[in-house]
Amino acid sequence: MTADLILFFGLAAVAIGAALGMLLSKNAVYSALFLILNFATVAVFFLLLGAPFIAMAQVAVYAGAIMVLFLFVIMLLGAEQLLTSHKSGWQRPIAILLTLVLLVESIYLIFGRGRLLSQVAPVASDYASPEAIGELLFSRYLLPFEVTSILLLVAMVGVIVLIKKPKANN
């Protein structure tokens, strides 16, 4: 129990700290690296919740593929230095205000409405294996799965069209 608590609070501190570091660092490359740290800690949260497949997919897809894409584009465009001079300063106070309202509201709802649910049914160690998730995706959730594949195909075609250089004659 105490080991769980220490693990949870340590990981939560690392996750929130990494997210704040992502937000506050001036260099976009450092932002991306902080975000990778955040994704890795969230993967450990998935392991704590008993979802090993999701944790591995988180590391492979988010911390691997997506962040490599981000770093590649940041270095390609040379966009790592952010401008610190802020011309329209009215955005930042409004953003802080709206964020605080959202945070207080969600904490109020979670603690005000929800009962403090701390008992969970124990599950077998091989429960929710990649095999079981695959079976579920290909039987009960076949249609959303196929729609997702079409979405990925459309995104791929769209990216190729967007990136293609314009023709020389126009």
Add this chain to the structure above:
Amino acid sequence: MIPLSWYLILAAGLFCIGFYGVLARRNAIAILMSIELMLNAVNINLVAFWRFLAPESISGQAFAVIVFAVAAAEVAVGLALVISIYRSRKTVIAEEINLMKW
């Protein structure tokens, strides 16, 4: 076992940090990164609700897998847009992309 509320609070905190990033950052790539953070917070909620409220079916994890795929597609399209805009306007600052501004 950690109560469900704590996971929800953590996810709400991460979501709010991402929300602030979307509203206040000026670099378009940083805005996309903040959107990734928000999607990730949603995934924590999905898996936590699955574990605490409906552990007998694995549906929550199937939803999380689909969110991964949507996030990957969204990042690819968003970064392609950023590169395309950078080619024509030579900037990634969101305020300077005002071609359609009235």
